[in-house]
Amino acid sequence: MSDALISSGADAPPVTPRRPTERTFHGDTFVDDYEWLRAKDDPEVVAHLEAQNAWTLRQQEHLAPLRQTLFDEIKGRTQETDLSVPSRDGDWWYYARTVEGKQYPIHARYPAAGPDDWTPRVLEPGVPVPGEQVLLDQNVEAEGHDFFALGSLDVTDDGTLLLYATDTAGDERYTLRVRDLATGEDLPDVVEQTAPGALFAPDGEHVFYLTLDEAWRPWRVWRHRLGTPGSDDVVVFEEPDERYWVGVGLSRSKKYLQIELGSKVTSESWLLEADDPTGEFRVVWPRREGVEYSVEHAVLPGASGPEDRLLILHNHDALDFELVSSPVPAPGGSVDPAAAEVVVPHDPAVRLEGVGASARYIVLHYRRAAISRSAVLQLPASGPVTWDFEELSFGRPLESVGAGVGTWEQPNLKVGYTSFVTPQSLYLHDVASGERTLLKQQPVLGGYDADDYDQRREWATAEDGTRVPISLVWRKDTVDLTDGSPAAPRPLLLYGYGAYEHSIDPYFSIGRLSLLDRGVVFAIAHVRGGGEMGRAWYDAGKLAAKRTTFTDFVACGRHLVDAGWTAADRLVADGGSAGGLLVGAAVNLAPELFAGVLAGVPFVDALTSMLDPSLPLTVTEWDEWGDPLHDPDVYATMRSYSPYENVPDDASHYPRILATTSFNDTRVLYVEPAKWVARLQAAGAPAMLKIEMSAGHGGVSGRYAAWEQIAFEHAWVLDVLGLADR
Template identity: 60%
Template structure:
């Protein structure tokens, strides 16, 4: 690695100060950098480009390291590969990747017989008999800097395909239809849709949703194939700005389920799938604070709705009701158990799968309709993640599972439901001689300042010694919002850190969902500071226990986890050598005060409503990172990464934050992708290069390159 030549590094960009004032609840704030919100202002674009040039110059000495990390990621990845086929109807559906190509290819091949439930073992080097290429993302992306597939579906009879693409990164997709028999040309084109469109069971129409000006999915539509989209039938509209809308058909294809939800309240409506022009009927009318999900099964010849809810059951309870009278008698199927958070239910013809979380780990169990018993699917590793994947059929004899851990690459199993045998279908190949026994994972516990025990996950390479034996370079990740859990998962890119002696750690702070609903409640609204102090307490624990030291500790978080990064940087800058903030939500108060911005009103259930509540205003002002950058503080090195077209966390937040940090002398860099969205750049090679850039910076801070 080449050292920086100070003479070659330009001065950092200095954002112009153009003070704007806002007043709420008698408090006037002068914001010098709010002008950067004007995305179409040439001065804004010029400033972002100057930031990119500065970041490029400041990190030029890392170019060789970036290339090595990119080559390591690429060298460990089987670039030409196929997914495990999933059976639907008369076809096996699967995806291909091809060496040198950025995007996946969607394919299918015919099943050999109706009784064939063992997926064919496909070879990337051999042709697949009868293979049809349905959609080649590389062809669709030609001539575009960004490409994202938001919807993809094939009709039940296998004759029609729909797909929807976003070519800007703003998560607005255009739906198109193809005839897979080659007999008909469809000119259907529906622009400005949300992701997740699907066919009706008969394949004659498309179910899709659109968003309002705040990017909130608010309207569900039915488009008859071959007709003008201007005449599409509006199935449902949700006027309440706090609620998202979504729709989909039950696996049984009996009902269309229309789900409405805020962060804390749900409402579900049903339509008979064979009468989509009818009037949706509500399952349970919405009640503030009550959340529920609905699925359909046929038990003893009767249509039954299984409802997972939190009405008087903080960690949720499962009940069944008659589909004809959903607001009638409830039969408890799985009672509420404090500490076991029920997450979801997937019903099949003869059984159901229950997802739940216990002791900080996601788990799955098979539900017997007759007895109500749940048979947990057991795994040996102390830390792992498991979920269902690719199970479109109503009456399969097997259940497709996805599994992995920090040391076990992504794995696909088929569970024989009758025998409870797990059949390994594929494990993600990791080239270059990867041996999971060379690595170790463990969970330790840190004590927060209020006495709460915080779980911390660790993974490291054994050849550098066991974690905790000596102070090591450490990469500490955190999120802590929306009840989202950071589960143990494998990463090829992470090996480039572990193989250089870095210990990777996850602080499972409050605000996430790792330890149940109470864990989430204790890290949101007026308890949000717990997320930040938990992360700081975890860092202090790891330092005090000899796992690492401040000069060898880098923190990372993205989106709401970027808010976490900004907050802990203000709270305890002395604990970290560096902070990597990806699309960071660091100007939270400004955003949540403005209901005209995308998603703001929806977010009030998560953060509080500072526009109308002075207590929430004061609380958020006390932690919002941009508001609380401190003078006279030695901040760690900071890299903020954002995207110009991000509609979830606008580029202006990290841009303002970096400008403010520079005012107090912080070494802060901003990297803004000029053609990308909230998830960053598109294309796998581009994504690898982006991660190589971040890891090279991180390793440089840790002096572990």
């Protein structure tokens, strides 16, 4: 249906009643006509959302054949019956497999052949695995539910019990259960309303799990003893500061239980000897505002034999982090940072991101020049350790390399590799020799040839002169680059995120191939607020500097137009969650630059959310966005860019907009895109809302349902770009 019909009133969108409420802070009054849509339990609100959904589907009826074609293409390129590469833990090799026609994975294992069996079998899709034991079939657990998600999965060290936690509403509150793997029966132990991340202690008798507060924040760690009533469960840690999220885990060595907590700018870790699960946790390094750190237990060769050490990655006086080695603090003590040995010093050109240790090697994760990288260090038989890491690279300019340490005893490591044109690949890397063996590459059915596609890095110039990287991928025969630049503008989908120091690294996508094969160029704007170029890059796009994220995105769009890659009538902006805020703010800044805007679960009513500390996640987010409730300068900054408040009275010149959301989303509440779309429609913008009534922040569950969602969005994008008949 044309924009003219939408805007002229023919089959117009449902009219959202205006019910003005005044919001006054710091002397500024904003009249909110649509805040009434927040009443989730109000039948009128539900009816209105369903009416918006129905209208959106009517507008897209002409795309039903294209949606089916896109779905069939994704399905046809995907090896539906498949298996992951097994990973060994204890006496078993663990893996997941999928079966054609089933929505969810099946988790299984087979027995290891012996103590020296460290090479995973090559498992053939559809061929029975000798000795297989099914641990959990998610398809069985999901029966009778519109939504299903798995939040925890763990097995005792002796391999006899399985812990699992499921969510059947999409609200990220999970029910925890324990299954006897010999009988297949669940034990009486059931814990409701847990957060993801529960695990067994090494003794197999105790379970540690998390619960959420009213703001959906993991804040308590509990200990449960199997066979005892839930009323006897013990709170072992509680974090009252609403800025901090709490997690619980086990060191790879299985020597320490770990509690980790962090705000956006500060973190803290606690340890407990795992063989004493009822003991008291002790702090590693007491929190200091603005200091972030993570802890990895390692056993390093020393002058008098193996030594327990903590590898601590931190940013105290080291903006892009440094790695230090410290003795494990004794009970009652903590790490003395001044006495720790610096093993990888701070380098402003390298952002250290993580470290993993096994009995034989250490892996360092970092990024340099906007590309993620990993390096490995083989531990010597005797000390001292020389901290010379060997970088793992495949020699391509746009690539993602990540090394997985695996279990403590594993003598080799797995290296994951992908690019925009290379399917996910997993290699076995012999640390001693450096030899790599390909274990598995993501199958792409239908004759995919990576040589048919190309990828490239370009740089836009931002308002302040900063160079902003852009990654592009396209099908070679659809773009003429004879003279080095595109000979004619192409349809282009520009994706952006730009928050939380999250980096969008090169990745392969089967679903994206349907766009590329129809002549669409896909691009990622690596704007400030993300982490691609280090901590300073992140800092330059948060808090008072947040507007930079949006102007960077606009600059990237304009660069792609000026460089001949696309034109304003052939450019669609795409972003989800915080990226939805990005594209919502960008369209307010430069509506003439885009033909369409695809906003997934968009954080477009950011100021309203950040003003209400009773809402989920608000207080924890103040370190990212600022606290507009108490700070008038922060209020003014957010008021200037929040997409909802800045929709003009006349938005008839806006591009076509599709916002997608989920009714049970606990991170970005459905009301944000619902209000935004209502205001856009009232201002004459061609905007529509698609809402899943049984889903959460990640959208629908199940792979076929996810493919249908991708097909819906991509069909809309192709329609906007004038390619719906391809």
